[in-house]
Amino acid sequence: MEEPLKKAFDGALDLIKQLITLSTGTLALTATFIKDILKLPDGHAIPHKAILFITWGLMLLSIFCGLLAHGALTGTLEGADIVNLQTSAPPKRISPYNSNIRIWAMSQCVIFYLGIVMLIVYVGCCL
Secondary structure (H helix, E strand, O other): OOHHHHHHHHHHHHHHHHHHHHHHHHHHHHHHHHHHHOOOEEEOHHHHHOHHHHHHHHHHHHHHHHHHHHHHHHHHHHHHHOOOOOOOOOOOOOOOOOHHHHHHHHHHHHOOOOOOOOHHHHHHHOO
């Protein structure tokens, strides 16, 4: 595999991993410290729970899409060296832009950004 293609796969994998980490961190921090962030006295309910639950759902969905993108990336790289001996068709060109990777990676990005927007909306509603 050529060096630029390796770097493209490495870059795609790094982005997927970073978004999984950011989604997990956002989910964990907001779930753990929400009462401290909002400075709620004991016994008071968390306001606007629906927006918060939507944010958490989007972050979980982003993590799920990231794991699927990671698996698609790994599967594509694994299949790069397999030669189909039953046909004389030329081997497929592998790329981090193959549709099996691109669909999950783009979904992960869009859902993550929607989750961040919902978190900003939640904080804005609570101020």
